[in-house]
Amino acid sequence: MKVLFVVPYPIGKAASQRFRVEQFFPVLDAQSIKYKVAPFWDGKTWAILYKNGNTLQKVIGTIKGFAKRKALLLQLHKYDYVFVHREATPVGPPWFEWLAAKVFGKKLIFDFDDAIWLDNTSEENKQVAKYKQHGKTANICAWSYKVSAGNSYLQKYAMQFNSQVEYLPTTIDLAKYNRLKNQDTERLVIGWTGSHSTLSYLKLIEPALRQLEQKYDFNFVVIADKAPDLNLKSLRFIPWKPETEIEDLLQLNIGLMPLPDTEWAKGKCAFKALQYMALGVPVVVSGVGENQNAVPDGKAGYTCYTNQEWFASLEKLLLNTSLRTQMGEAGRKWISEKYSLRVHQLTFLQLFT
Structure with a gap:
């Protein structure tokens, strides 16, 4: 079995991706499941993405991300499953997900841990918010082989469009979180x-x-x-x-x-x-x-x-x-x-x- 993980962020940089995707890689290794990780953002662009200025670098980084997604289409034939965490592209329609599921016939697994179908514009992303298509979440759910939802509220939403929705909470690897706080401290x-x-x-x-x-x-x-x-x-x-x-x-x-x-x-x-x-x-x-x-x-x-x-x-x-x-x-x-x-x-x- 081979799995392509289509993720937004560089490896190790974002909590949702680290705990909902990356920390399961040893589990896949133990089952001899082969996989590849394909982030949209490169490390250099991610480092400046939510900082003021650097507009040209952000635009170049975005163009590079879309170019990588188009090139990735040529590799889809190698994989049995395409696992999308949150979205394949940060703006625009879900063209990658549609092509993967409907044209290339891949089993699409969609994972999300926020109410991303809602408009939640912050100061940092207000410039690009108008280019986001929040309604695409429903489409991706409908096209997916299975959906992985982080809580019951998200699961209920996804089940409007797909009957194969798994509740998968964000989990903690206790082998890494292997200490307990000593509460007997001088300053609280x-x-x-x-x-x-x-x-x-x-x-x-x-x-x-x-x-x-x-x-x-x-x-x-x-x-x-x-x-x-x-x-x-x-x-x-x-x-x-x-x-x-x-x-x-x-x-x-x-x-x-x-x-x-x-x-x-x-x-x-x-x-x-x-x-x-x-x-x-x-x-x-x-x-x-x-x-x-x-x-x-x-x-x-x-x-x-x-x-x-x-x-x-x-x-x-x-x-x-x-x-x-x-x-x-x-x-x-x-x-x-x-x-x-x-x-x-x-x-x-x-x-x-």
Whole structure:
């Protein structure tokens, strides 16, 4: 069996691709399944894509990406399956997916972990947003042999167009996340990790964090690819790096995942919370979408709906070392049983049957 992975990002650069595609490569190797990975963006373009300026380089990088996709059509005959993560091209119609499925007759597997059929224009992508065709998600679902959806909300959407939709949550490889946070630390750290696309969500809990700052001494650490715009005296920014990701997360005593109550946010797969829990870090999250399923409320952390609940939950954890330890251990056990790579590797392999 041979599989072609058609992905947006350079290998090792984006969380969704690393945890939904790349971390399954050893599973394929163990089954002697051959595969090739074909990113749209090259490393140089990806490095500047969400930064201001460099317009010409971005245009050249985009043209190169489309050229690579056209050249890839000539190689499709070598593969039994074409696995598309999110989309084959970032703008325009789904011509590659249509040709792969309808002209070349390949078994198309479509994987997505966001509500990408919705318009979610950010400051960084507003210039190209008008060229995106969000409606193509429905078409790709319909043309696919099987669809892999990251949560039940996404699965329900995809099943409108295809009956072969597998629920495959974003998973954690506990062989890599193999340590537990020691909660007996001198200075407490509340923290958040993510990308520029979700940094604005931290504004939702800024009032609760300011209120906490008036009573307690702690650091609020943000691990991201861009510094946040927050008026907090406790704020510490750590640039995200793949090689230090786990070490940086282990600084946290409490992990946060705020979300707005929107249709887009309902498509989120609670990945931040899963990472925290895998390392024995108790979590406090918004009660939106998959967060409500991924976090056992009152056992591995707290699910909040109001600013007052955010403050009370964080205060409770800040003041109680044994509670943080207990919830951290419960979260680790929960990930092992429900969201680990070991538990879901068979689901991934069954996409190719």
